[in-house]
Amino acid sequence: MLSRVAALVVDRVAMFEFGTVCEVFGLDRTDSGVPAFDFRVCGPRAGVPLTTNIPGVTLTPDHGLDAVAGADLVIVPASTIRAEYPHEVVRAVRDAADAGAIVLTVCSGAFLAGAAGLLDGRRCTTHWMHAAELARTHPATTVDPDVLFVDEGTLITSAGTAAGIDACLHLIRRELGTEVANTIARRMVVAPQRDGGQRQFIENPVVACSNNGIADILSWLGENLDGAHTVDSLAARAAMSSRTFARRFAAETGTTPVKWLTAQRVLLAQHLLEQTDLGLEEIARRCGFSSGALLRHHFHRRLGVAPADYRRRFGDASTRVGTV
Template structure:
């Protein structure tokens, strides 16, 4: 049962992600019959601690000793995390002991770097903000980083993606501990959906990759301009003056994916852009993005992003959205 929740703060903590934990676990909603947590804000290093980019500091009333009794330890984003490598070892030890004794740890955004420093991401699937995912992969190669999801629950270690996905992860924890009705009631109080469709993939902006090979780079640029046409590996190989087999191998080396998967992803990205910026029907967008028909677009959109074209359009255009 989840009763004791502690938030561990480091210097440079971001206020929104910190506020998510306070909102979900720190507010007494006992008058509504909701769980009341023994909630504490703890300093993971000597303070006063700076709140990133907003010009004020915070001096938590508790230290590391309070984390030792928590059922759940929450780690907000740390603005310096992608470049920081000096987290206090006593803090990392507390996190390791927490997992060993059966407690859970939950990070939001770049808070995952703290878990990585503690070795708690090794061999575990995890996530972070899509902007920080490459850095997390480089620094902790044993971590199984998935940059496309809103959150990952790997037993005692829960990681959420950027910013608002921390709400999704916290409601997930509440739902597991107390049931859907409690989580839904808290979500209504917060005026947020109790569950969001899709994953982080629908928010990622991916420019054309830079490649070390000018030939493949030229072909990539040409392909991005002709996504509405039929494209085959044989056609691309011919433009690159290579055999299809050599081209496919070179493409994989330079982009990290196959020509087919790359073209498919670029078509989904183009469809996202058109859904956001035009009033074209889904059928018309399917043609412009190379899917041919609305059924094919819906299939690949759902498979790639975990949501439908119409749901995506409503999410990003609101009442202006057309079917």
């Protein structure tokens, strides 16, 4: 059951992420058949204001850390990442987990869970901008930078703001059933279910290269994604053997020429889906895919959604007339 819910906030808390947690668990929706939650906002000290990520705005928790004890669910919203968290806050999270509470983090809240030792030996996620830092500071965990949320049973970690809503609704669905989750989603006017494995939408810029030959190739490819390219043809253009080119390319980019080219083509397809009303076949041609079917395959494999769904979510309404 999820009867008692504690939202644990610390200094420099992110207000929007905190607000989404309150929206899911903090509002009384018993008139719609949603079970009542004993929702408590807990901080290091009751009644002592905390700073937030919004200048001039403070947040004053009604409860102290003693109210975290006995919670069925402890939610850690995002806050500014720091090298060390208050010892008493870390202990409260750890003690709650040891007592059997589910811990759910939103965005950078995963770092506090990591400080409490809850990530070790587990898979987790956070906002893609923080994933490398989380992996570096907590090497005993497996950080997945792509997914919306990760359910490890008594630990659920989520990515950015909207993914926090997804994680909360997923947990409600898991513990209280689909009807309750759908009712809350309807009241919030959000999608009732987005699978945790759906990709975060990450923009991948062209990497900076120390090798001028590879840098020139990357720049040229960026202007000629619609062409037919092979490792041999690219190596010849760079005046290298195919083996040397592949080795140096991987050293500079961390991936193979084929994988890099596919990623850039999908990135261009994202832009065209967002900004134009071009059909799928024309987008495929401009991106260098031989067919719309091939574009659809690589697009879904990389982002976890179909091109048509992506356009519906991110397309410019003034140009959203084409079909994909």
